[in-house]
Amino acid sequence: MSQARHSPARSIAAHAILILYTVIALFPVFVIVINSFKSRRAIFADPLALPTPGNFDLVGYQTVLAQGDFFQYFLNSLTVTVGSLFFVLLFGAMAAFALSEYRFKGNTLMGLYLALGIMIPIRLGTVAILQLMVASGLVNTLTALVLVYTAQGIPLAVFILSEFMRSVSADLKNAGRIDGLSEYTIFFRLVLPLVRPAMATVAVFTMIPIWNDLWFPLILAPSEATKTVTLGAQVFIGQFVTNWNAVLAALSLAILPVLVLYLVFSRQLIRGITAGAVK
Amino acid sequence: MGALTLTNVAKSFGSTDVIKGVDLQVNDGEFCVFVGPSGCGKSTLLRMIAGLEDVSGGDVKIDGVRINDLAPAKREIAMVFQSYALYPHLSVRDNMGLALKQAGVPKAEITQATDKAAAMLSLGALMERRPAELSGGQRQRVAIGRAIVRTPKLFLFDEPLSNLDAALRVQTRIEIARLHRELGATMIYVTHDQVEAMTLADKIVVLRAGKVEQVGRPMDLYNDPDNTFVAGFIGSPQMNFLKSGALGLQSDTLGIRPEHLRLSRGAGQIPGRVSHVEKLGGETLVYVNTDTHGLLTVRLFGEHQYEVDEAVGLEIDQSRAFHFDAAGQRLR
Numbered sequence: 027m028s029q030a031r032h033s034p035a036r037s038i039a040a041h042a043i044l045i046l047y048t049v050i051a052l053f054p055v056f057v058i059v060i061n062s063f064k065s066r067r068a069i070f071a072d073p074l075a076l077p078t079p080g081n082f083d084l085v086g087y088q089t090v091l092a093q094g095d096f097f098q099y100f101l102n103s104l105t106v107t108v109g110s111l112f113f114v115l116l117f118g119a120m121a122a123f124a125l126s127e128y129r130f131k132g133n134t135l136m137g138l139y140l141a142l143g144i145m146i147p148i149r150l151g152t153v154a155i156l157q158l159m160v161a162s163g164l165v166n167t168l169t170a171l172v173l174v175y176t177a178q179g180i181p182l183a184v185f186i187l188s189e190f191m192r193s194v195s196a197d198l199k200n201a202g203r204i205d206g207l208s209e210y211t212i213f214f215r216l217v218l219p220l221v222r223p224a225m226a227t228v229a230v231f232t233m234i235p236i237w238n239d240l241w242f243p244l245i246l247a248p249s250e251a252t253k254t255v256t257l258g259a260q261v262f263i264g265q266f267v268t269n270w271n272a273v274l275a276a277l278s279l280a281i282l283p284v285l286v287l288y289l290v291f292s293r294q295l296i297r298g299i300t301a302g303a304v305k
Numbered sequence: 306m307g308a309l310t311l312t313n314v315a316k317s318f319g320s321t322d323v324i325k326g327v328d329l330q331v332n333d334g335e336f337c338v339f340v341g342p343s344g345c346g347k348s349t350l351l352r353m354i355a356g357l358e359d360v361s362g363g364d365v366k367i368d369g370v371r372i373n374d375l376a377p378a379k380r381e382i383a384m385v386f387q388s389y390a391l392y393p394h395l396s397v398r399d400n401m402g403l404a405l406k407q408a409g410v411p412k413a414e415i416t417q418a419t420d421k422a423a424a425m426l427s428l429g430a431l432m433e434r435r436p437a438e439l440s441g442g443q444r445q446r447v448a449i450g451r452a453i454v455r456t457p458k459l460f461l462f463d464e465p466l467s468n469l470d471a472a473l474r475v476q477t478r479i480e481i482a483r484l485h486r487e488l489g490a491t492m493i494y495v496t497h498d499q500v501e502a503m504t505l506a507d508k509i510v511v512l513r514a515g516k517v518e519q520v521g522r523p524m525d526l527y528n529d530p531d532n533t534f535v536a537g538f539i540g541s542p543q544m545n546f547l548k549s550g551a552l553g554l555q556s557d558t559l560g561i562r563p564e565h566l567r568l569s570r571g572a573g574q575i576p577g578r579v580s581h582v583e584k585l586g587g588e589t590l591v592y593v594n595t596d597t598h599g600l601l602t603v604r605l606f607g608e609h610q611y612e613v614d615e616a617v618g619l620e621i622d623q624s625r626a627f628h629f630d631a632a633g634q635r636l637r
């Protein structure tokens with residue numbers, strides 16, 4: 027068993043597969059980034075070539091920074107993502123705790139109901155959501171997006187976190203109860219720190235679709251003041267002409283903040299994914 | 306200041322009855338051990354006393370006051386868990402002092418209380434460490450210290466030694482016995498290990514499938530068991546059960562402890578063949594296969610030489626035999 031795991035042939039094969047996958051996954055990103063530094067002519071002449079001193083051009087970045095309020099778009103994206111993430115983790119963890127910790131009528135049913143959201147895409151409800159937002163005057167606010175994304179993220183969060191919370195020692199929680207800790211203290215001080223890796227996993231899986239989403243910003247908050255980066259980048263895509271330099275530059279810039287957030291969570295993430303698998 | 310009374314206490318999870326009407330009186334200062342096979346409801350009963358599990362029926366009283374609906378922290382109890390259950394983010398000192406801190410006790414008093422408990426358990430050098438930096442035995446001592454600091458009316462232990470290795474288990478067992486003598490507090494201790502029960506208890510409660518089979522002092526249970534279950538559970542190696550009919554007796558089953566069977570070479574009252582011999586130095590256990598009674602255990606003191614498959618005879622010391630009816634109840 028352990029011999030098989032350490033055999034060089036297997037290890038090479040595993041790494042080869044992983045490297046191949048990494049290359050395939052990163053290739054589009056790579057193409058976007060290299061082309062964002064090239065002149066328009068060079069992009070079309072040879073999309074896969076690296077920028078050379080001859081065709082190096084920052085016009086895309088200049089356009090992005092000059093036109094529109096890109097800094098504002100970034101801020102909007104970041105506000106929406108971080109805000110939704112906060113609520114998803116908070117409410118998701120609380121629901122997961124209740125489901126895993128307390129015995130009450132309909133516990134299993136409630137868990138299933140919450141998990142249903144994983145399978146049914148929230149976009150099916152777009153029309154109703156839009157009506158709701160119009161009625162409550164939330165159209166063209168970031169609040170609308172945060173609410174929708176929170177709803178979108180909670181099912182997966184509850185599902186993953188309740189599994190992890192079940193594994194937290196019951197004795198530990200009971201020791202806290204005997205020592206007079208409130209249920210909130212037990213949740214925040216004892217349980218949450220122990221499921222931190224799972225929280226990071228949920229954070230990453232929740233954050234990326236939110237950051238990349240075009241649908242809800244376009245429908246619920248298309249105003250200049252509430253545009254997100256992905257929506258902002260669309261101004262460069264026209265029906266007749268597309269400013270590819272600007273689009274690529276905007277997309278390249280949009281990668282950075284998620285990358286930073288990802289790096290923040292990734293150490294925990296790896297522990298989360300391998301938890302239980304490796305003792 | 307720590308007498309526990311259970312009256313007809315019951316617990317069911319959904320439709321399964323786990324505790325089926327338990328009556329029990331534990332006196333102040335007594336060391337009471339709940340013992341029984343795994344899954345018989347010992348932990349559930351203990352958790353009900355602690356208030357961690359609500360009571361489906363009956364009354365739980367401490368010093369005559371009904372505490373069924375009192376929160377665990379208000380019951381003036383302390384509990385030591387099998388898995389230690391130390392707070393991973395707190396130092397040993399803070400682990401021990403948390404309950405007092407929650408109760409709003411002044412800092413100086415908390416320090417005094419934790420220092421006193423630490424001295425009792427020689428934890429002095431470990432006070433600033435985190436639980437992760439302690440060995441299993443040290444962790445359990447801290448957990449016991451955490452219980453002592455609260456000066457509770459009732460100490461509850463749920464298999465506190467099960468995660469320790471054999472040597473440490475004996476050592477910690479002795480330590481718990483010493484603490485009981487020094488503190489004079491009421492202690493309730495759950496274990497599936499009858500040796501722990503016999504060595505620690507003033508009073509043993511034998512549980513089976515959520516019911517009390519017998520309550521008594523260790524030697525009372527050993528010398529005067531009420532039924533085959535208690536007779537078989539208390540004492541190691543287990544009591545031998547023989548078919549009375551084959552021996553020409555009135556009862557259904559005859560119980561005899563391994564040390565009260567006499568072994569002789571060649572034929573005897575009950576003929577058999579040696580199937581296995583265990584030499585432990587101080588004693589020798591001989592397992593004898595018989596046609597009518599199955600495998601019987603004989604305990605001989607000192608070293609003895611028997612060969613596997615050797616023909617032997619067994620004789621019963623009738624004055625030490627117990628008689629049971631078909632339902633397993635003792636005939637006296």
Ligand SMILES: Nc1ncnc2c1ncn2[C@@H]1O[C@H](COP(=O)(O)OP(=O)(O)O)[C@@H](O)[C@H]1O
Binds near residue numbers: 323344346
């Ligand atoms: N939360 C629960 N839900 C359903 N059944 C339970 C629960 N806790 C314990 N039980 C059942 O109650 C019985 C007694 O459990 P327990 O008190 O832990 O036994 P012991 O400590 O004697 O080994 C077991 O059969 C167990 O399956």
Ligand SMILES: [Mg+2]
Binds near residue numbers: 348
């Ligand atoms: Mg148990």
